[in-house]
Amino acid sequence: RAAFVVWMGINIFLFVWFYFFYDLGDQFFYTRHLLGSALAWARAPAAVLNFNCMLILLPVCRNLLSLLRGSFMCCGRTMRKQLDKNLSFHKLVAYMIGLMTAVHMIAHLLNVEWYNNSRRGVYDGLSTALSNLEDAGNTTYLNPIRSTDTPTYFVFTTIAGLTGVIITLALILIITSSMEVIRRSYFEVFWYTHHLFIIFFAGLVFHGAGRIVRSQQTTDPPHNFTFCKDRFEEWGRIPECPVPQFAGGFPQTWMWVIGPMILYVFERLLRFIRYTQKVTYRKIVIRPSKVLELQLVKSGFKMEVGQYVFLNCPAISQLEWHPFTMTSAPEEDFFSVHIRSAGDWTQKLINMVEELPEGAQGPKMGVDGPFGTASEDVFDYEVSMLVGAGIGVTPFASILKSIWYKFKDSNPKLRTRKIYFYWLCRETHAFEWFADLLQVLEREMEERGMGDFLTYKLYLTGWDQSHTAHVMVHFDADTDVVTGLKQKTHYGRPNWDKEFEQVRKENPTSVVGTFLCGPAALAKVLEKKCAKYSDVDPRKTKFYFNKENF
């Protein structure tokens, strides 16, 4: 939110500043005589346009952004939120560009018409005199329309006019093909048309080269317009009023946009390099509920817990890149993703893989990433409370595995001695693979006599009559009916007070780190509980809620 306010503030400032610069500046007095306030109305949006054209390329440089950003992006929800935030900002800037282009264009329509009229001598004597200033010898012109051709002719024979029309056309085509309807259904149209931005930026850089916005220059002796404006018939003949001289403004747009343009070129280069690097399949597993697990190997690929990658499968779509949180731990010599059917692309991938013979390599895959700098904090706490809601459980696969690897290797970075894991979901459908993972960890820990290392509770928030009936009948079973895990499933949402009480009771002197991957509402609840159950006494339990993470 703060970023939005800052951005809007800068836009407003630029608009107002440049509006008054052109509307009040003395050097534009004569220009204004011909154009009125339409001059300022054209130049103010131009400044806002410079600013926004500079910004628009930046949010889509995902590789570069992930290098810069220090914040943790982990789970499906917040990762998508982060990506969405970038795209939302890109769209917002695009809307501003569209709006300012409209204002700029309308103002210039007026300007061109009035310059044309001045040229034809339709207005007062001063206007005609100003328009008659030649662009030869020791005179410089003010009115860029040098002949009585139509405004349309003028626009198409000047750099500013021609580039203006071309880039506005490009902008319109980009916008119409980016409408949600088109984008979601016909991605190719959207993506290819969007590349018109290359034409947009090329034209934009040259748009001011003609220098047709003219201001009065100081002459020697000076030409005082207040005195001389009514004496235009005597210019050049009386000492107080030499012929006024004009010059065009230095084109500035390129200064604004050249930086982001170069950055974007690097971004595309980086994506392309990553795309061409070879990716092989180590293992392909079809999990219950049609979840596809892909274990991939790429040389030089290094990941951290909870990061995500973009996958591209040319056999399905040349252009689409889809994000997936990685479910493997950094300690493993491969990286894995679990893909569920959530749309055309994922469904096609699952179908393709199902038809593969045993042990064959999967379809060629491009991998971009990893993105999202992981926070190492999760390993720092003696006791951790990890809460994963719904699809937010995915990065915890990575985290739990990594914690277990570090524990087995006695990695000194790991200070965790006890983990409480809360898994909240409506139903376990499509997450059986995670239950399997927990089972494996449970078994390994029991083998080492570490049964207490990990305590996890599954909360099914979408239970109904049939569930309860099922549970009642199997009450005596040793393992949970839903997950097959030794620890039982709970129904409904957790009673956080009880949970925090229990953690506090079992760990009376520890510092407990709480990490959430789930909805913001839950984050607020947990934050409150952490504050409530933390003791002022430093020897007693303290809960820390990690807000910027997860």
Place this chain on the structure above:
Amino acid sequence: MGKIEWAMWANEQALASGLILLTGGIVGVAGQFRGWQFAAYGVAAGVFVCLLEYPRGKRSKGTSVERTGQYCFTVCVKSFGPLTRNYYVRAFLHAALCVPGGFMLATVLGCVCLGISSLIYLGAAIHGEQWMPILPQKEQTRKPVGESIKNPPQNPPPRPPAELRRKRVEDLEGAAYVNPIAVTAND
């Protein structure tokens, strides 16, 4: 990734062109530009194109998303039958409409945009696409229940008498049902 229905994009482009033509026309008329008659034309043509293009057509594959309040426009446009259904007609219509816009600066952009949308519609027409109205789904008539519901059975189903039906301690296996709780004889 469905097959591309060009008409969807042509529609967006045409609607945008209508708005641009309209705006240019308003500026031309309000500013009393030279050639304002073309601007006035731009206003009229712009409004017409907007009205024609506002209702989205039905997609041949996938869910169609309506624009807000487009139903009345759908009905209007539908009433012209083949004139609005056929995209060749639309392509030529837009091509013709855009020409006068080219004579004045304020409407020139609208002219070019409309021309482009005309080309996209031509592509759509060549692909055999058509404009189908999005109409609300008719109420699904419930399948009528069979006649036999009117004749419930008069008698209970045949069973042995109650004493025989109760489970006997000596013969748990022979019983017709299973207890969830162990059977104990009444003492």
